[in-house]
Amino acid sequence: MNKFLALGVAALAAVALAGCSISGGDLIRPGQPTATLIIINGSYGYLDAIVISDCDNFTYGFNRLSDGDSIAPGDARSFTLSAGCWDVGGGEFGGGEAYERMTLSAGSVTRFTITD
Structure with a gap:
C-alpha cells in the first residue's frame, strides 16, 4: 500500500514540476x-x-x-481566456459530449456549439 501512495505522490510532484495542472490551469495568464x-x-x-x-x-x-450550475438548451455561457491554444469540452450527465482543440486570437470572440 505504501508503494502505491509513494507512486501517487511522485506522479503529482512530476505534474507540478512540469507546470501542468490537474485543474486544467488558469483561464487567464497574467500579462497576456x-x-x-x-x-x-x-x-x-x-x-x-x-x-x-x-x-x-x-x-x-x-x-x-x-x-449545481448548468447551461439550458438554447442558452450560452461566455468565458474569458488568454489568447492561445485551448482544449475545450462539455456535456450532459448521462448524455452527449463534445471536445475540440481551438486557437483563440487576441480580442476574438469564438462560438463553440455542443450538440447531441
Missing part, C-alpha cells in the same frame, strides 16, 4: 491578451460540465461551471 469563448448548448439536455484547459496540459481539468 485575452479572447472570449462562448459555449452554446445546441443539445436537448442541460450541459452540466464545461472543461477548458491549456493545450499543453495533460488533462481537461475540473468543471468550469459552479456546483
Whole structure:
C-alpha cells in the first residue's frame, strides 16, 4: 500500500514540476491578451460540465461551471481566456459530449456549439 501512495505522490510532484495542472490551469495568464469563448448548448439536455484547459496540459481539468450550475438548451455561457491554444469540452450527465482543440486570437470572440 505504501508503494502505491509513494507512486501517487511522485506522479503529482512530476505534474507540478512540469507546470501542468490537474485543474486544467488558469483561464487567464497574467500579462497576456485575452479572447472570449462562448459555449452554446445546441443539445436537448442541460450541459452540466464545461472543461477548458491549456493545450499543453495533460488533462481537461475540473468543471468550469459552479456546483449545481448548468447551461439550458438554447442558452450560452461566455468565458474569458488568454489568447492561445485551448482544449475545450462539455456535456450532459448521462448524455452527449463534445471536445475540440481551438486557437483563440487576441480580442476574438469564438462560438463553440455542443450538440447531441
